[in-house]
Amino acid sequence: MSVTTTPAALVWESGVDDAPVALSVRRDLVAVAGAEGTVWTLDVATGAGAKVLDLPGGSLDVALAPDARHLAAAGPLGHALWARDGGRASVFETGAWSSKAAWANKERVAIASGRRALVLDPEGGELWAPEPAASTVTDVAWMRAGRRLAVAAYGAVSCHERHTPVPVAAYRYVGSHLALAIPVTGRWICSGNQDASIHIWRTRDGSELTMSGYPEKVSRLAFDDTGTWLAADGAPEVTVWDFSGKGPAGTAPRTLTCHETITALAWRPGSAGHLASGGDDGTIALWRATSGRPEARLRPARTLDGGAAVAALAWAAPDVLIAAYRDGRVLAHRVSGL
Numbered sequence: 074m075s076v077t078t079t080p081a082a083l084v085w086e087s088g089v090d091d092a093p094v095a096l097s098v099r100r101d102l103v104a105v106a107g108a109e110g111t112v113w114t115l116d117v118a119t120g121a122g123a124k125v126l127d128l129p130g131g132s133l134d135v136a137l138a139p140d141a142r143h144l145a146a147a148g149p150l151g152h153a154l155w156a157r158d159g160g161r162a163s164v165f166e167t168g169a170w171s172s173k174a175a176w177a178n179k180e181r182v183a184i185a186s187g188r189r190a191l192v193l194d195p196e197g198g199e200l201w202a203p204e205p206a207a208s209t210v211t212d213v214a215w216m217r218a219g220r221r222l223a224v225a226a227y228g229a230v231s232c233h234e235r236h237t238p239v240p241v242a243a244y245r246y247v248g249s250h251l252a253l254a255i256p257v258t259g260r261w262i263c264s265g266n267q268d269a270s271i272h273i274w275r276t277r278d279g280s281e282l283t284m285s286g287y288p289e290k291v292s293r294l295a296f297d298d299t300g301t302w303l304a305a306d307g308a309p310e311v312t313v314w315d316f317s318g319k320g321p322a323g324t325a326p327r328t329l330t331c332h333e334t335i336t337a338l339a340w341r342p343g344s345a346g347h348l349a350s351g352g353d354d355g356t357i358a359l360w361r362a363t364s365g366r367p368e369a370r371l372r373p374a375r376t377l378d379g380g381a382a383v384a385a386l387a388w389a390a391p392d393v394l395i396a397a398y399r400d401g402r403v404l405a406h407r408v409s410g411l
Contacts, residue, residue: 082377084393084405085120089113093397096385097144099137102157103387103395104144105403106135112146112155117389120405126162128153136174136182143195145182147171152184154197163197173212177219185210190224190233203231204238212253212264216276223262225250230262230274244274244281251292256300261316263303265291271305275320282322284314297340297348302363304348306335310370311350313362325368331358331376339386339394347411349394351383357396359411374411379404 091107098104103115103122110131115122130150137144144155151167152174169187176182177192181200184191188205190213206226214223221241222233227249231240249267262274269287271294274280287307295304296316303314303321311329314321332352341347346363358373365371381400389395394406 082407084407086405087115087120087122087403089124089401089403091401092399093384093401093403094133095135096387096395096397096403097135097137098387098389098395099139100141102137102141103389103403104135104137105385105397106132106146107401108132110148112144112153114144114157115403117393117395117405120403125155125160126153126164128164129166133172134174136176138176138179138182138195140179142179143182145174145176145184145193147174147184147186152186152191154182154193154195156195165197170209172210175213175215177215177222181219183213183215183222185213185224188226190222192222192235201236202238203233203240206231211250214253214255216255216259223253223255225253225264230264242276242279244279246272246281246283248272251290252294254294254296254303256296256303256316257298258300260300261320263294263296265294265305265307269307271303271307271314273320282320284321287312293335293338295338295340297344297346298342299344302340302346304338304340304350304362306338309333309335311335311338311348311360311362313348315363315367327362327365327367327369327371329358329360329362329371329373331373332356336383337386337396339388341394341408342388342391349386349388349408351386351396353382355379355381355383355398357383357386357394357406359408361411375408377406 110128132148173185208227212225232242250264252265270285291307312326337351348362357377
């Protein structure tokens with residue numbers, strides 16, 4: 074592993090010996106998961122770090138706990154957990170396709186594991202598990218400050234309270250859900266789908282809405298910190314939907330035009346409506362994503378050229394953007410204003 078510190082907009086550049094597929098940033102730590110199953114941790118300030126575990130069969134996702142003391146990784150053949158104190162890694166080769174890890178708080182993490190969603194303690198002990206889904210669980214997300222778990226599988230998103238295997242609510246839609254997004258308000262559950270649509274449920278009454286017509290499957294969704302703005306892929310353009318008031322029914326999104334293929338989305342912390350997007354052409358675009366009127370076609374406020382396909386993006390602070398590239402480089406960019 075090599076680390077190079079450079080001036081100006083680049084805070085540091087680091088490298089991992091794998092092709093990154095996922096990125097997580099919490100407090101002073103960056104976690105990078107590679108396609109071959111390696112997971113690395115880097116220091117937010119300097120980029121220095123090391124490999125912390127190998128997940129057999131490869132990795133698909135990585136998530137740091139809110140206090141950055143533990144890490145969870147998921148992959149095609151199982152999952153793993155790592156403890157920062159002592160550096161101990163526990164690998165669980167379950168043989169189950171595990172595509173997602175999501176922490177409720179520093180004490181509980183949910184893993185999408187085959188047809189099950191497992192809720193584990195930081196050492197990997199099972200706390201509880203909802204009843205098996207009808208098909209492979211594709212995403213998990215926490216609601217109500219970590220008190221309720223949403224589980225996505227073909228045909229439905231089910232919601233479970235702690236220690237309740239049977240769902241307390243089920244939101245049905247005939248299709249394959251690829252990604253979940255739930256705003257901090259908890260008012261909506263949104264799924265990006267294989268059938269090139271976004272489906273939305275209002276949690277209060279279960280009313281629903283489908284935004285269809287995307288040219289490609291929708292596999293990336295992200296709400297900003299206010300829960301007002303939803304960014305999505307599914308086209309060469311990023312679409313940004315307004316969830317204020319009664320929601321996006323009857324409205325049109327803003328479209329952000331820069332990439333041929335979108336590979337990453339990350340909202341800047343805060344309420345300014347700034348978004349970073351990455352593309353397979355190596356470009357990172359920085360947007361004033363909520364400016365203009367509905368139906369507006371926006372251009373980037375700034376672009377950064379990384380030279381290789383962008384694998385993942387995450388903000389370490391309002392002015393520091395971490396980017397992982399598929400050639401193994403991880404860069405920390407200083408972003409002061411747009």
